[in-house]
Amino acid sequence: xxxxxxxxxxxxxxxxxxxxxxxxxxxxxxxxxxxxxxxxxxxxxxxxxxxxxxxxxxxxxxxxxxxxxxxxxxxxxxxxxxxxxxxxxxxxxxxxxxxxxxxxxxxxxxxxxxxxxxxxxxxxxxxxxxxxxxxxxxxxxxxxxx
Amino acid sequence: xxxxxxxxxxxxxxxxxxxxxxxxxxxxxxxxxxxxxxxxxxxxxxxxxxxxxxxxxxxxxxxxxxxxxxxxxxxxxxxxxxxxxxxxxxxxxxxxxxxxxxxxxxxxxxxxxxxxxxxxxxxxxxxxxxxxxxxxxxxxxxxxxxxxxxxxxxxxxxxxxxxxxxxxxxxxxxxxxxxxxxxxxxxxxxxxxxxxxxxxxxxxxxxxxxxxxxxxxxxxxxxxxxxxxxxxxxxxxxxxxxxxxxxxxxxxxxxxxxxxxxxxxxxxxxxxxxxxxxxxxxxxxxxxxx
Numbered sequence: 362x363x364x365x366x367x368x369x370x371x372x373x374x375x376x377x378x379x380x381x382x383x384x385x386x387x388x389x390x391x392x393x394x395x396x397x398x399x400x401x402x403x404x405x406x407x408x409x410x411x412x413x414x415x416x417x418x419x420x421x422x423x424x425x426x427x428x429x430x431x432x433x434x435x436x437x438x439x440x441x442x443x444x445x446x447x448x449x450x451x452x453x454x455x456x457x458x459x460x461x462x463x464x465x466x467x468x469x470x471x472x473x474x475x476x477x478x479x480x481x482x483x484x485x486x487x488x489x490x491x492x493x494x495x496x497x498x499x500x501x502x503x504x505x506x507x
Numbered sequence: 508x509x510x511x512x513x514x515x516x517x518x519x520x521x522x523x524x525x526x527x528x529x530x531x532x533x534x535x536x537x538x539x540x541x542x543x544x545x546x547x548x549x550x551x552x553x554x555x556x557x558x559x560x561x562x563x564x565x566x567x568x569x570x571x572x573x574x575x576x577x578x579x580x581x582x583x584x585x586x587x588x589x590x591x592x593x594x595x596x597x598x599x600x601x602x603x604x605x606x607x608x609x610x611x612x613x614x615x616x617x618x619x620x621x622x623x624x625x626x627x628x629x630x631x632x633x634x635x636x637x638x639x640x641x642x643x644x645x646x647x648x649x650x651x652x653x654x655x656x657x658x659x660x661x662x663x664x665x666x667x668x669x670x671x672x673x674x675x676x677x678x679x680x681x682x683x684x685x686x687x688x689x690x691x692x693x694x695x696x697x698x699x700x701x702x703x704x705x706x707x708x709x710x711x712x713x714x715x716x717x718x719x720x721x722x723x724x725x726x727x728x729x730x731x732x733x734x735x736x737x738x739x740x741x742x743x744x745x746x747x748x749x750x751x752x753x754x755x756x757x758x759x760x761x762x763x764x765x766x767x768x769x770x771x772x773x774x775x776x777x778x779x780x781x782x783x784x785x786x787x788x789x790x791x792x793x794x795x796x797x
Contacts, residue, residue, distance in 0.1 A: 393526035
């Protein structure tokens with residue numbers, strides 16, 4: 362895995378039944394321990410300035426797909442900091458050949474942090490204080506589609 | 508499996524120290540070999556970090572775990588787990604659900620050969636007080652912990668004080684239940700006396716004297732050998748290590764001191780926490796008279 366949260370490997374268009382239905386990219390968890398899916402707070406994806414809402418993105422952990430709604434209540438499926446998650450983005454036709462700028466926000470709650478701090482977590486904005494072991498919420502990377 | 512009859516404080520490493528490197532530039536085996544280089548024999552893992560496919564590792568992974576313990580003469584000492592009862596945003600887990608989560612970790616800790624768990628409590632406020640139902644959750648898990656001989660130990664960490672309400676409540680619970688399967692992990696951050704000009708000091712924090720350990724020793728099943736600044740001549744400049752080690756030795760405390768490096772600089776590019784740990788282990792080795 363690369364140190365960047367958005368990985369360069371795994372960014373490509375997705376083809377189903379001969380049609381490009383969208384694209385995908387991979388993330389690592391920038392936290393020192395794994396989380397259950399219900400701890401995750403997925404945010405907005407911005408691709409070349411276009412906003413894609415969190416409710417439309419599919420997270421894929423160890424080969425299983427999870428919708429935004431499913432993740433909210435899933436406290437059994439665990440995502441480890443040593444494995445990537447695939448984010449699948451529906452977008453008919455996919456992304457054009459060439460360079461794209463991806464900006465994606467997500468964060469997660471922790472039971473050992475004061476609940477008041479947890480309620481104010483915003484996946485699309487950084488926390489008031491930056492703690493390296495929690496990583497940054499919003500990450501950006503410019504990557505090529507072939 | 509490595510085994511020692513040596514009583515007293517012994518050296519180990521908490522793999523949390525490697526949090527900026529694990530999975531990126533270091534594998535689990537690299538961490539084992541690093542500990543072996545230091546001549547230490549104890550290990551603490553974080554369940555949710557270091558166990559592949561947690562909470563359901565494969566038998567093959569568990570076999571590999573024991574192979575690593577054998578190869579590098581490492582004792583599984585402490586299994587770090589969390590009672591994540593705020594895991595759902597909308598509601599709290601019930602005591603029963605939280606206890607089931609805890610029991611799953613007790614079984615897994617036992618399967619991996621651990622004897623102590625660092626059981627992190629969920630908190631309810633800025634003062635980091637634990638959830639009100641912590642006694643119910645622990646009580647529900649105690650029979651299994653007794654059966655598998657696992658000691659669940661919340662970590663006592665700055666800004667908590669060894670004489671404060673948190674520790675008093677835990678000790679009262681131990682006395683009421685008479686259990687030997689719930690105890691304490693003392694993090695040496697509670698003894699920190701020196702802070703640099705730009706370093707954060709929690710306004711609630713009052714350092715403990717090393718002697719404050721003495722009445723708690725019967726309940727302490729392992730310690731986090733927290734360290735902040737190691738000097739070039741291998742002294743810890745913020746925590747009175749010589750006095751702490753002397754007390755542990757003079758009172759015949761038996762257990763592992765697990766080095767835990769928490770400094771945010773470990774996330775700086777190029778930082779090598781293994782070298783920082785080695786500095787501390789030179790000090791520990793000398794203080795312990797190894």
